[in-house]
Amino acid sequence: MIKSPASAPEDAIGEPNLLDVLPVLSVLLPADAVVGDSITLTLFGESPTTGDQIALARTVVVDADSSMIEFTAAELDLATGVGPLTGRFADGDIQVAASHAGVGFATVVQVLDLDPLINGLQGMYFDLTPPTFIGFGDDGMAMSVVSDMRDLIVTGKANEELRQVDVSVLSGPMGDNGVDPRVVASDSSGFFMAAPVTLGVVNPLDLPLNIEVLIYDRAPRSRRSPRTTRSARPVRVLPYLLPRLTSRSSTRRRSCR
Incomplete structure (x- = not known):
């Protein structure tokens, strides 16, 4: 069975x-x-x-x-x-x-x-209940994403354990973290770490960036088509559109307010 x-x-x-x-x-x-x-x-x-x-x-x-x-x-x-x-x-x-x-x-x-x-x-x-996004950061208290790494790695909290988190960069060095990307980590508290988006070092002239984060719980819709052809609002997903990313003193730091 x-x-x-x-x-x-x-x-x-x-x-x-x-x-x-x-x-x-x-x-x-x-x-x-x-x-x-x-x-x-x-x-x-x-x-x-x-x-x-x-x-x-x-x-x-x-x-x-x-x-x-x-x-x-x-x-x-x-x-x-x-x-x-x-x-x-x-x-x-x-x-x-x-x-x-x-x-x-x-x-x-x-x-x-x-x-x-x-x-x-x-x-x-x-x-049968869609997940709810709480906030960014390890404790879910932040409304912005800050990274001093070469690639974009989003962490945050939801109200339940997640299976998949889609991250798309919609401006500048556009990209995403793949098709149906499993989370790197997630637990019953709702903490999650999304698979990275490979951006390399971001040119300050490309800032600010816009990114979109979609969260999926343990029973999400299966998607077999490429990301570029799927709906922007798949079933059982809470879309979260971050405001504009702003540059910091280092060209390797990205933040979102």
């Missing part, structure tokens, strides 16, 4: 997954499975209203000879509404278990473990 290869990321379920027509979860069928058998997924998580642990069962009937059966967002039915969605689970960790049943038999459940090399069961993360 895995997150469907067509549904990124591999370890989380977010709003884009549940609004898509692509499969969300895939289950490898046993060798003795036949048409008419059923596969039941039982999902465990926290109730969004009471905080209690709840379980939801979803069943799909095997209707063709195949080695794998896939569950779409409609079959999983993990949210209501059309955007923003309201989850049937609260945001947080969920566990998924699968069982196989046919005429006269039913198997025990097999629980999803995304990383068997780590002790314990590594489940999935369920998140």
